[in-house]
Amino acid sequence: MIPRYDIGSAVSLQRVPLQAPPRRKSRVMQPSVNEKMGNDATELSGAQSANSTITSVNSISSLLKEKLQLSLPQALRSSARRQNADYRLRAFVGILFLCVVFLVGFAHIYYNQHVLQRAYFDKFRFNKNERVMTVYSSTGAEIIAARLGEGIPPETGVYPCLPHHQRQDSVCLEWLQQTRLYLAHTKREDMHCYHVTWQSLSPYYNPKDCFDWSSKRGHWYGAGQIQNMAYPLERGRLELSPFITGDVRRHSFGNVLKRYFLNSKGATILVDPETPLYVSINANRTNDFCLQAKHDAFAYINHLTPLPQLNYTICATDNMKTLHSSMAEKSLWDGLKPDELHAVHSLLSEPVWQISPINEAAIYNYTEDVIALGFLRQGHVLLSEEWQPSPGDFVLDEDRFPSMEETINIIHRRGFRIVFSIQPFISTESVNFKDAVANRLLISERGSDPRIPALTRYKQSNSAGVLDITNNKTLPWLQAKLESLIMKYHVDSFYLDLGTAQDMPHYYKCEQPLTNPDHYKTIFTRSILGTIPVIGVSSAISRPRAPVFVSLPPFASSWKAIKTVIPTVLSYGMIGYPFIMPGAVGGDVALPMSDNNPDNDFEVDLPDKELYIRWLQLSTFLPVIRFTHLPSKYSDESVLEIAKRLTTLRQKTVTPLLKKYANETLDTGLPIIRPLWMLDPADPACHVVVDEFSVGEELIVAPVLYSGSRQREVYLPAGVWRDGIDGSLRKGSRWIHNYRVAEDKIAYFVKMPDNTRF
Template identity: 30%
Template sequence: MGQAGGRWKVGTVLFILVVCCVIIGIVVWQTTKTKNKTPDQQSSAGQQTQSSQSFNLGILNISTKDLSLRVRKQENYVLVGQLGIGEQSGSFENCSDNYGGDSICLVWKNDTRLHIQRKREQETECFTITWEVLTCVDHVLQDCFEVGKAHWYGGYEDWYQYWPFEKTTRNLSAYITNDSYQKGIGGVQERYFFSTQGVVIYVEEDVPLYLSFNASADGNICLVSKYEKYPFQNAQKKLPQLKYHVCVDQNVKTIHEYASKRFIQRPTGIPDPKLFRYPIWSTWAQYHKDINQSIVLDYAKNILDYGFPHSQIEIDDDWTPKYGDMDFNTAKFPDPKEMINELTDLGFRVTVWLHPFFNIDSQAFTEAKTNKYLIRQLDSEIPALVSWWDGDAAGILDTSNEEAIEWYLNKTDYLRQTYNISSFKFDAGETAWLPNAYSSANSLDVPNIYTKKWAELAYRSDPDIRHQEVRVGFKSQNLPIFVRMLDKDTNWDYTNGLKTLIPTALTLEYSFSIVPWQFDEETINITRNFLELHENYTDLIIDLANQSTTTGAPIIRPLWWIDPEDEDAQVIDSEFLLGDTILVAPILDDGARQRDIYLPKGKWMDMLYNNVTDGPQWLTGYPADLHELPYFKIVT
């Protein structure tokens, strides 16, 4: 079995150190024969060149003086960057014959090679930029690009979720899935960044990627490739490479449509339509761990007595005897079969909370340890213990081990067959829960594969009805399941509060935690009214979800989706589109009863005041009471 980690042999270490210290590199330039070349820019293969030169590759220009890169669209530069930070410029050879046309090649004294390959598809021009280290595994590769005047989108779920993305500040961080509560790069992420200049940057998944964004207010997005003991362990002693794609199209929408089709898988279907239509009712925020059989039954009866709809009821944290044992704690749930039968008779589907952790006092830990189903200590058969929010010493499921996944899924089947559990809420799954040094059944040199495998496990637990949920995502857009946002805090600002809700909207799946009947009658009535409003548009939402399986277009869309060149629409983070026809502008400020609303181009029917307004324009001081939601429909 493969292992993540490993030891250097002394001879190998000495050899590589000697090679890294004494090797003399040769710089190799390669460029296509374009009309933009002048004779002094060309050199034959094998010829060493010392002078500063500038090379053109379609709309891309690179200077050998400082390795600056510029990409232009018409007369404007849409991307400016600095390649090979820390590398040496100077003499090089042209090696055009090695790569054929439409490419640039360069090899440095410290034995790094740069290759840029051009590809054009209709109106889109793309460049695959690849740095390769030829000898030293400790070499660090770094390219940086100016944020500039463009607005940027994409990236990852964040505690401070700003829209557009350039409002974010992040020091150099490993690009792995983290718990957003730890202020790291979040658990839902893609190596995908695009701008209003019609530019996209997409980094390959096997790059040991570190990212900084506007660190120390430098105005740059930096991509760094390097192997370290954690999190990119490099058990196979691969040489680092930094490979990414830069593509340019007409505007932010056209480049997103092109790049998402090329780099991101389409969903293979949609989740259970009932989840689009009705809310999930969770026990967590209302009761935390203080749940038992009578509380769950009372909870369900109250939902019905107060006249609220439901898709399912979710039994959250602390329903098991020990964390990791996937069965009911009979001290709290003396007759779980009868409880679930009663809930089913009331019209509820019942889901339970699951996670990848096995506390050492659980029976499942012993079973998993015996069968090597857990992440292990480095070069050892002993499980590596981790701490998590419900335990200081726990094993964690090895998702690289197919036998471990089958064992886990068998336990979910037991819950279905024994108790009529309908589906599951899968918690955690972020790479950051792994120990700093470990071994696994198969290589996790790409740590985010752990997250991807956890999401795939979740899908496999309920592949037919598909009413499970996860909280993580990495290259798992093909899975037709709901991804829930990390729990939001009760505040009105950008510190994981209300104003981050629209920027982090990934789906329209939503759940109730604090129950409305904890408040006054007005709150109950407002909640009912908004649930009814949501239900009125569920058919549209489901239709948009089905469309996304072929078009890739999101259900919830930014305002620039219908007018990509509109500079106001490019920066608005407090409104959203439902498809192309409905604009929603909720009030997000504490105590406010009015707000400014921007309408992009088109004729918009005001659904509160029943009048038509032409866009683009601002509606200043638009009034809306607590029970009212400002929203507009496009008039065709």
């Protein structure tokens, strides 16, 4: 019996393949339901039923075969996809791991530099673990960035100081058995000052702090004269050196110094005078300015504490000119007598005639030549130390000056003043050396019998002792010698040729210990000023009271040397020496390596004529004009004509300004000769101009400093300026390119009133 199928089951069975993915062959070969059922669905023959059953089985077989054929490539493709996905997953995990490492490192750095950088004071941050200090302006901009405590072993821990080491109003931190740090803060109006003190606790540790002097930190000024006279200071390079005066041809620093540094962003660093200070600038290929306290066998052999201390103050505000003005000394009028003020004005308005007195005739003829010129005022005749038989005699050489009393009387009647140079050096050939040794008036040699003087060399003296000004017997002895000169020869005043710290005997020992060898000149100047009239000193580390002028160092007679005059003048004025006395017009021709002295001979001719003219043009605008060689010595009418016009310019235009700003200087402490940034501290171009200066705030000078040059670049600060050569008006805050300057001209510009229409 042939089985019968339920139509619903057959239909259901036939519908199963329809659930599979579309297949072309199955659709072509598979009959439809209506075809299998015929026209009459209720009547099915046996053949039809059999054919239907076979068709259904064949359909299932075809479906299974197609399923297998389709599934194998898909499986292969799925395996490839899984491998690719695995690679992508691994790459993602690797990238994620690197990101985690980066974030952890960044978080660590940020934590150490910012989270651990505690705000101990307003606008001040310090990270005690990394020892990184940052000082901010009122707007939140970084002004100072420094690494403190350089050289502390990294494994040394930092802890709060014990109670008995604490100081009132100070933060105290200690690196065990290494050093102790005190931080304090004071505020004055809108200026914040931060006081930093390091106390070494180990004989092997010398406190050292290094400041970032990279270009993003602005520009730095101050200190005094350094080797190669970089201006601004961050452009120079200096190995770690003791901060004492010397000769920049052989030593790191020049004849005038102050422990004061000013930043163009509005910050100052002022180092305590008791600190045994060493300084370096951009040493070891860094952009660092480093301060270190270190005892040694010469500069800082004497000290109050057994281990060195580094003590300095950082002050900050938003305006560098305001900050500098607030830091300047304001007591220059104190104790100033009318005759001393008159002496200041006389030096500003009258030349200084520096003469090496070979004999009376040389002095007599020199003053006669000055008068013969007819256009130069008489001024001060400054006799170098050769007026004595030997340095330290303090009497005139009667062999060379047999009738000096009469000669000086004639010079006085001609309207000149007489100034004698004196030194604290007593030559071993001096008539006073034996007496000075017997009375122990000389600095003794450390480690030897105190009766044995310590000897040194200075200028023409190959062997000389040095007066011990700390000995109570020395000043009366010296005063008696000088008063005798005044009484006999009617000497008007003296010039103190004190040498530098480097000229002191290496193993010096005074009756009262000196903080450092520069301390000697400060004591000597202050002691002398109360007893005899003085118009100038050759070296200083603290400002002598008016009317004393401080000399610039000697300059070689060369084009290279003239380029260093302006930055030296600007630096000296900025560190607190407004009354400066430049060297001779044309340079000091006796110096080795002068342009006209290639063999280093000391018997030389006149300076190069063009150099002399350009130097005279520059000196016309400086506080004091000093001559060694008269313009008439060139036997050239053009030189005389140039000198005459410059003299008229100085008398009519420059001298009134010098006197005006000298009085202002006595009130404010600001310099007479100023850098351009003092006229416009917000103008970045003014911060780097090294070959221009201003007289007060009313006259800008741009001299030519290159041989054969007849043009130069000139920058004018904000405002309207009248050209001194052609009288035209020029607008400021811009450069004048290729400005023409003839050999007989000097570029200068006079400030016009603010309401001037341009």
